[in-house]
Amino acid sequence: MPELPEVETTRRGIGPYVEGHRIERIIVRDRRFRYPIAEDLETRLAGQRVRGLERRGKYLLLALDEGTLLLHLGMSGSLRVLPALSPPIAHDHVDLILDSGLAVRLHDPRRFGALVWTEDSPETHPLLSALGPEPLGPVFDGEYLYRASRPRRCAVKILIMDAAVVVGVGNIYANESLYLAGIHPGRACNRIAATRYGLLAGAIRGVLGQAIEEGGTTLRDFVREDGNPGYFAQSLHVYGRAGEPCHRCSRPITLKRIGQRSSFYCGHCQR
DNA sequence: CACAAGACCTGGCAGC
């Protein structure tokens, strides 16, 4: 489900409900996530005040009085805000009960997500320390991407989906960005000129920014903190449109697997 | 070091 825009949408949605509030207690119904939820998480978090809610890549960072809670939504995770007493449904695995009488509830059918408390400064945590720059931040531009591509020979789509190169670009937005930049997803990344990387970096920033403004992309199950879907799916040019006409030249969109992931592109407009 | 493939999990859907 979540790429960067969906995580940012979630951050903006739940921020006002958690920032400055105290976590009264935490209910864990299932500890089996990507990393098993630590046995002492409940005691670590109980009584702590949430000082801030940040995002790094696709991780949400809850800054607490002591330490930080790192939260990743994996493929199928979502957070909702609801009254603390609401009965849980299947896959509602964790509740953070707040002093306001509300709860932040983590729902994650596939349990690929992660919930990890760390005492140290979060940027040095192993899960975050190797991450590349933010695509909407000052470091990321065409020149940066061009430099990152030189020592490598992988497909350009693999390059931009590598979190060590740039964070937050998942399969949907990788496909969309390459379409907007007119670059074939399977092209070897070291055979693309610097000027084209300028176009690609601009497309990535544009597509992510627009998706955030529209509340993220809802395909199957992504819901915002209030349970409503995002609207960016209406703006997709290629993702999920195999066989349908290209919005530019009307030729059918191609579907091909690149690096185990579905890649959608126009063989005429993307070279 | 770079890369490909496998692993983790459940649910939804197409096809029979």
Next chain:
DNA sequence: TGCTGCCAGGTCTTGT
């Protein structure tokens, strides 16, 4: 209707 196989928004680990 029910079964089977395949697919899914991520990313860590293993083996070449």
